[in-house]
Each structure stands twice: as structure tokens, then as C-alpha cells.
Amino acid sequence: MTESVKDALRKAAMFCAYQERTQQEVRDRLKEWGVWGDDAEEVIAELIQQxxxxxxxxxxxxxxxxxxxxxxxxxxxxxxxxxxGITGYNLDQAMNEIAPDDYRGTLSDLLAKKRQSLRGDSPLVVKQKLVRYALSKGYEPDLIFSVLGEE
Structure with a gap:
């Protein structure tokens, strides 16, 4: 391992220790530091091993x-x-981090909080605004309508 690669490894280790990173983020940062190709892959492999x-x-x-x-x-x-750049198994594991009961409860709380901030429009307009808001937050349409139907 050359001295420049060791230096890049040291800097990349500090970069990763500060906050969780993806391989692509590290690759991009290494490129900024002038490290690419096999040297960059060697640094990433070492970071994974450590x-x-x-x-x-x-x-x-x-x-x-x-x-x-x-x-x-x-x-x-x-x-x-x-x-x-996260796909497959890692993506599935991340989605499993969110408990279904918490998920539904959080959506319900978000909608209740948003409803209080809305002016006295007709119920249909309020519902449209709530649906649009929940969709922008990334919730599934069927779940949104299910939660709104309970209220």
C-alpha cells in the first residue's frame, strides 16, 4: 500500500467514523481527493474489513x-x-426496521397535526390536502385512505 493510499485510508476512515456512509459516498470523496481506480477500491475494501x-x-x-x-x-x-446505491438485501433490511404499528401510528399523527394547520375549507378539500401531504411524505395511497377512513 503506497503512502498516498494509506493517507487516503486514514482520511476515509475519519470520514466514515463521523457518520454512516455508503460505498458510493466514499468513492465520490476519494475521487475528490484524487484517489480512483484500484487504489480507491483497495481503500473501500479495507474500510469494509475494518x-x-x-x-x-x-x-x-x-x-x-x-x-x-x-x-x-x-x-x-x-x-x-x-x-x-442501496438495493436488494440491504434495502429490504432497512424497510424491516420500520414496525407496521409505528408506521400506521406515525401516519395517523402526521395527518392529525396537518389537519389542525388547515383552514376551514370544505371537508373534501381538507381530505384532498391531507392525501397530497401524506403522498409527499412517501406514504402508500391505500394506507392513507385507510387511516383517513378511520377518523
Whole structure:
């Protein structure tokens, strides 16, 4: 391992220790530092071996965080993970992080909170706005209508 690769490994390890990252994020950062090709792959392999880089762990923490903190639905979380290069098994594991009861409860809470902020429009207009809001958060249409039907 050349000195520049060791230096890149040290910097990349600090980059990964600060926050969970995907392989693509590390690859992009290495490219910024002038490390690519086999050298970049060697650094990434070493980071994986030393457990600095773990895409399953990243996917789980990303999904859990976006759901708990921002109230995102599974569709939006899945789309953002796919944009970051997470697919297959890791994507499935991330989706399993979200408990179905919590998911439905969070959607119900979001809709109740949003309803309070809406002006006194007709019930149909309010419902349209709530559906549009929940869709923008990434929730599934059938679940949205099911939760709205309970109220």
C-alpha cells in the first residue's frame, strides 16, 4: 500500500467514523481527493474489513432516522436509498426496521397535526390536502385512505 493510499485510508476512515456512509459516498470523496481506480477500491475494501463501512448498517440507520425524525414514508425512504446505491438485501433490511404499528401510528399523527394547520375549507378539500401531504411524505395511497377512513 503506497503512502498516498494509506493517507487516503486514514482520511476515509475519519470520514466514515463521523457518520454512516455508503460505498458510493466514499468513492465520490476519494475521487475528490484524487484517489480512483484500484487504489480507491483497495481503500473501500479495507474500510469494509475494518467495519468502518457497512451498507446494511447505513441503510438501517438511514431508514430508521428518516422515519422517526422526519416522518417519511417507506416509498420516500426507499427512493432515497436507491438514489444512494442501496438495493436488494440491504434495502429490504432497512424497510424491516420500520414496525407496521409505528408506521400506521406515525401516519395517523402526521395527518392529525396537518389537519389542525388547515383552514376551514370544505371537508373534501381538507381530505384532498391531507392525501397530497401524506403522498409527499412517501406514504402508500391505500394506507392513507385507510387511516383517513378511520377518523
Amino acid at each position: 467495519n468502518y463501512l457497512n451498507e446494511e448498517r447505513f441503510a438501517k440507520s438511514f431508514a430508521g432516522g428518516k422515519f422517526r425524525v422526519k416522518g417519511w414514508g417507506k416509498r420516500k425512504i426507499k427512493q432515497h436509498l436507491q438514489q444512494r
